[in-house]
Amino acid sequence: MTKDEMKQWLEGEIANFPERASGEEGYRFMLRQTARALDADRQALVEVLRDWLLLRAEPRTMLAVEIAASHHVDELRNDIEELLEDVKEGEAFKPHYVRPIMEALSRI
Amino acid sequence: MTRLPVRRALAPLLLLAALACSVEVANAAFSRSSLATRGAETLYHYGFSTAADDIAKQGLRPGISSGKVFTTPRGDLSPLQAQIDLALPPNRGLPDALFEIDVPTLRRMGIDVPASTPVYRNYNMPGGGLENVFDVRIPPEAIRRVR
Numbered sequence: 001m002t003k004d005e006m007k008q009w010l011e012g013e014i015a016n017f018p019e020r021a022s023g024e025e026g027y028r029f030m031l032r033q034t035a036r037a038l039d040a041d042r043q044a045l046v047e048v049l050r051d052w053l054l055l056r057a058e059p060r061t062m063l064a065v066e067i068a069a070s071h072h073v074d075e076l077r078n079d080i081e082e083l084l085e086d087v088k089e090g091e092a093f094k095p096h097y098v099r100p101i102m103e104a105l106s107r108i
Numbered sequence: 109m110t111r112l113p114v115r116r117a118l119a120p121l122l123l124l125a126a127l128a129c130s131v132e133v134a135n136a137a138f139s140r141s142s143l144a145t146r147g148a149e150t151l152y153h154y155g156f157s158t159a160a161d162d163i164a165k166q167g168l169r170p171g172i173s174s175g176k177v178f179t180t181p182r183g184d185l186s187p188l189q190a191q192i193d194l195a196l197p198p199n200r201g202l203p204d205a206l207f208e209i210d211v212p213t214l215r216r217m218g219i220d221v222p223a224s225t226p227v228y229r230n231y232n233m234p235g236g237g238l239e240n241v242f243d244v245r246i247p248p249e250a251i252r253r254v255r
Contacts, residue, residue: 014172018197020230023169023177023245024159025200030172058243059170096217096247100166 006037006044007051023059027066034067046075053079056092062100069104077108148224149211151179151240153251154190154203160253163207168246177242179209181224183254185237193237195230206255213250 001009013033017026037045052064053076061083068076084101086092153168168177180194187202196203211221222242227235 017171017173018199018231019171019174020178020195021171021173021197021200022153022155022159023171024155024162024166026172027162027169028159058245059172059175062169062245063172094218094244096219096249097245099247100245103165 001037001041001044003044003047006041007048009037010034010048026059027063030063031067031070035071038071038073046073049073049076050079053083056083056086058093061092062097065101065104069107072108074108077105080105080108148181148221148240150183151181151209151211151221152183153177153179153207153209153246154185154187154194154196155205155207156201156203157205160205160207163251164248164253166245167248167251168207168209168242170243170245175243177244177246179240179242179246180227181238181240183208190237192233193227193235194239195227195233195235195237197231198233199231204255205253208252208254209246210250210252214246217247217250219244219246219250 010030010033013030014026017029034045049064049067052060055061064076065080065083067073068080080101083092084098084105087095087097087101155163155168168179170177178194180190182193183206185193187204190196191198191202214221219242222240224238224240227237227239229235
């Protein structure tokens with residue numbers, strides 16, 4: 001799968017998920033989906049997640065953080081550390097995002 | 109003979125009175141809802157016990173397709189009533205857990221608390237309740253499970 005194909009697939013999964021479902025349900029669903037993708041198309045998935053991390057916006061950036069942490073995607077460690085610095089410097093998200101990002105980094 | 113012209117003359121006045129009355133009613137309703145929003149020190153999230161540990165560690169995370177966290181000022185809804193009034197997706201069972209969100213804690217953490225808005229029909233659920241919709245994660249420090 002190419003990066004574009006991976007992105008299209010992931011965006012389709014998100015778009016088809018019930019809009020008023022909670023984040024917890026959505027995260028669980030996406031972790032299941034990406035576990036399969038990670039085995040078959042790791043590079044394409046990493047590239048899409050890297051793009052999401054650069055968005056610096058909910059929900060995709062924090063979803064990418066969680067996917068990277070839960071599936072131990074070490075290739076994204078530097079990207080998440082840069083995100084953490086941006087949050088600490090007030091350039092992305094509210095200050096209360098520092099803790100979940102640090103916690104995610106500890107799990108990668 | 110003279111009644112018709114009198115009625116005609118009074119018609120604009122009656123219309124004005126009716127308009128004034130409806131504006132007053134609308135203002136009162138708005139004022140009540142604003143007061144309710146300003147005064148709400150606690151918000152609630154109807155969710156699932158299977159997610160309770162996750163919420164205790166990570167907080168309430170925005171939905172993956174909406175980017176929103178849905179909360180309500182009503183903490184006294186039964187699981188069925190919550191499903192109906194808050195137009196929750198019906199294909200996953202009734203919400204069996206209730207989480208309380210401390211608004212002063214959110215404010216102290218610099219998190220804007222949105223005003224209450226009506227819940228509209230969705231997933232064939234009628235809605236009709238009130239909701240406060242956040243576009244940021246609600247941190248675990250502000251959350252307590254009450255059911």
